[in-house]
Amino acid sequence: MQSDIRITKTVPVALKRSAKEVDLGSVDWSVPAAMINEFVVAKMLDVSVQSLRRMRCLGRGPRFRKLNNYSIRYKVSDVLAWLENQPAGGGGRV
Secondary structure, three states: OOOOOOOOOOOHHHHOOOHHHOOHHHOOOOOOOOEEEHHHHHHHHOOOHHHHHHHHHOOOOOOOEEEOOOEEEEEHHHHHHHHHOOOOOOOOOO
16 A cells, blocks of 8 residues: 655755755755745745744744744745735736
């Protein structure tokens, strides 16, 4: 019997100290339940990790989970949903 659960390699981005060091190509975007750290999310949003932390403290930004009272992780699906709900510009008015 084949399982529907896919096991993917753990992305070693947790060891990165800067969002600039993160390679977004190493994230498997096809797994919506995949968990990514704040460095990957900061790189996605093109903001600093400190700005992302500030957004978290103010109750803004994508939903996150706190694991073992220490690690902050974001589900890929939550980050993508948050991005979709942000106001878009370029209405085409001339």
